[in-house]
Amino acid sequence: MRCFCVTGHGQPLELIHQDIPQPQGTEVLVRVKAAGLCHSDLHIWEGYYDLGGGKKLSLADRGIKLPLTPSHEISGEVVSAGPDAGPVQTGMIAVVHPWIGCGACPACLRGEENICVRPQSLGVMRAGGFAEYVIVPHPRYLVDLGGLDPVKAAPLACAGVTTYSAIKKFGDRIHETPVVVIGAGGLGLMAIEVIKALGGKGAIVVDIDADKREAALKEGALAAIDARAPDAATQIVEAVGGACGARAVLDLVGSTSTVSLALDSCARGGHVVIVGLMGGDITLASPIIPMRPLRIEGSYVGTLAELRELVALMRDGKIRPAPVTTRPLDEVNDALRALQQGRVVGRQVLIP
Structure with missing residues (x-):
């Protein structure tokens, strides 16, 4: 063979x-x-x-x-x-x-x-x-x-089971507000479908590539935001529909810049699930996690x-x-x- x-x-x-x-x-x-x-x-x-x-x-x-x-x-x-x-x-x-x-x-x-x-x-x-x-x-x-x-x-x-498992970790949050999905590659497009299938409010998709953002909109994303925009975090907060920020953020990229954007766009009590393995590191003051308070979770396949x-x-x-x-x-x-x-x-x- x-x-x-x-x-x-x-x-x-x-x-x-x-x-x-x-x-x-x-x-x-x-x-x-x-x-x-x-x-x-x-x-x-x-x-x-x-x-x-x-x-x-x-x-x-x-x-x-x-x-x-x-x-x-x-x-x-x-x-x-x-x-x-x-x-x-x-x-x-x-x-x-x-x-x-x-x-x-x-x-x-x-x-x-x-x-x-x-x-x-x-x-x-x-x-x-x-x-x-x-x-x-x-x-x-x-x-x-x-x-x-x-x-x-x-x-x-x-691509399917990874996004399915990650989105299930948000629990009822997906029914409360749209999920912010960072990354509009194969996993991101699948995430849009999974959120719909589970009865969620929908997806706000974030990516640096215009073609991928367009593909996400065609697949049913509520909005598509350029991750490189200087006000990307503000756009995400507005797209979610409130001044408080996102309740659920799914990072399918997992780079320094995307994890930082996920945290910047989170509401108090927000939940970030990191899936992507693109790499990098972040510096986060530890008191911020309980003070906001944030839930940061990894999900592997x-x-x-x-x-x-x-x-x-x-x-x-x-x-x-x-x-x-x-x-x-x-x-x-x-x-x-x-x-x-x-x-x-x-x-x-x-x-x-």
């Missing part, structure tokens, strides 16, 4: 020919029909996360080893299974939950494999979807698409249960797929460069 692998950070992904893997034990072999490209794949390709102040967290420090086949947004067809997998429906078209844990730690036993301290995530720790076939450790990680388009559904495994809920919402027609651009798998390096240069509206999905 063909697979495209990171063999050197910052170098073009290399086409490698391998034998089709044979499932062992509880494993399932899936023929890849679609594999999404995510900013996390970009970090894996580059080899580090920016911690701000000139500091970097290398992927080697996280235990990620090369060569590695990226892509954790995978949908495909079940081909075969190992002898211990139990009843498995061959031919089923499914999206794969890639955020796999060790299965034994307290987080995994709570159903939060996505925050396992010994993760086995597909496309990060194990071979992912930029290949013709992928091994899934257990059939429970397969979510039946029930007739949904596997190309449009592939981003649910990250999502659980298997949340992915199942999200797929059900899409099957029921309550969530539309985010805009998707398809490319042949052979164009993966062009797709990476387009993402790195900020030229992508929506999500890119590679087709083997």
Whole structure:
């Protein structure tokens, strides 16, 4: 089979020919029909996360080893299974939950494999979807698409479940005032849909790119604000509909400037959820947190249960797929460069 692998950070992904893997034990072999490209794949390709102040967290420090086949947004067809997998429906078209844990730690036993301290995530720790076939450790990680388009559904495994999990953390706030969504890429456009599906007041979208702001408006954003405007925080407060500020801010970028903007535009008692990993650092006087008082929370992808809920919402027609651009798998390096240069509206999905 063909697979495209990171063999050197910052170098073009290399086409490698391998034998089709044979499932062992509880494993399932899936023929890849679609594999999404995510900013996390970009970090894996580059080899580090920016911690701000000139500091970097290398992927080697996280235990990620090369060569590695990226892509954790995978949908495909079940081909075969190992002898211990139990009843498995061959031919089923499914999206794969890639955020796999060790299965034994307290987080995994709570159903939060996505925050396992010994993760086995597909496309990060194990071979992912930029290949013709992928091994899934257990059939429970397969979510039946029930007739949904596997190309449009592939981003649910990250862009979808990440925004869904993050927005759920706001609780009833989404019903009180619009959610401020910083970042209008694939996650931002998906966030607009999730907020609508959960009965929220809507989204105020913030981005530096005019094309992405326009895309957000087309997807149903209540307003789109230029993050680089000198009065961006004031515009956000006005767009939310009151002089107090935003009650809920979702930062899908996670840079120094966006986190600062999120905090500047928050109301007293505001809640900021940070998802993005673009990097940097902030300086925040600690008394400000209780005095305002602010709730600052991180959110990392999502659980298997949340992915199942999200797929059900899409099957029921309550969530539309985010805009998707398809490319042949052979164009993966062009797709990476387009993402790195900020030229992508929506999500890119590679087709083997």
